[in-house]
Amino acid sequence: AQSVTQPDIHITVSEGASLELRCNYSYGATPYLFWYVQSPGQGLQLLLKYFSGDTLVQGIKGFEAEFKRSQSSFNLRKPSVHWSDAAEYFCAVGKGSQGNLIFGKGTKLSVKP
């Protein structure tokens, strides 16, 4: 069965430091992979997506993610974190003919001044 694992429940980084959020997936075919961000009490905003092609994907707000098939990973990175990046981050994999998404449990990012 398809699944998504985000090993880190909560990460705290200093403003200006680099960030990497981990995501591992289990999927039998080439996956469609997504990273979403959710601010408190808000819906989800798409940061970036991978369907095929270049394995390094650029997203909004300076985020990027790299698809590594050999490691079944799609880690999210940002070279320099801003205080406004504090939020909950969800990795998701697309499955099925209906286009359902399976979400990881999320990683909460806190940013220290």
Next chain:
Amino acid sequence: GAVVSQHPSRVICKSGTSVKIECRSLDFQATTMFWYRQFPKQSLMLMATSNEGSKATYEQGVEKDKFLINHASLTLSTLTVTSAHPEDSSFYICSARIYGRVRSYNEQFFGPGTRLTVL
């Protein structure tokens, strides 16, 4: 583009009443919309998949008679929580998939969510 709205953003109701939540795609047509439920500090749990003009497909464990879904047009889906109880209090989020965009087959655009509190 690809904006999804939800109404209301927040609702408080008494136990036993029914509450309707609307999900609209504002600038695109959506043949498929999804309804999620999110408990505090937890991930999104898919409740049902709603296809325009047909019955919704509910995930295992979701009571279809309690959570009524209607997708009457390509831009509107509604979720009605019938005879609501305090345990139905949650954050409900809808999403929509753009009609005809095959390459982005799984991409979903999310609404801002509706906070339901049942007293």
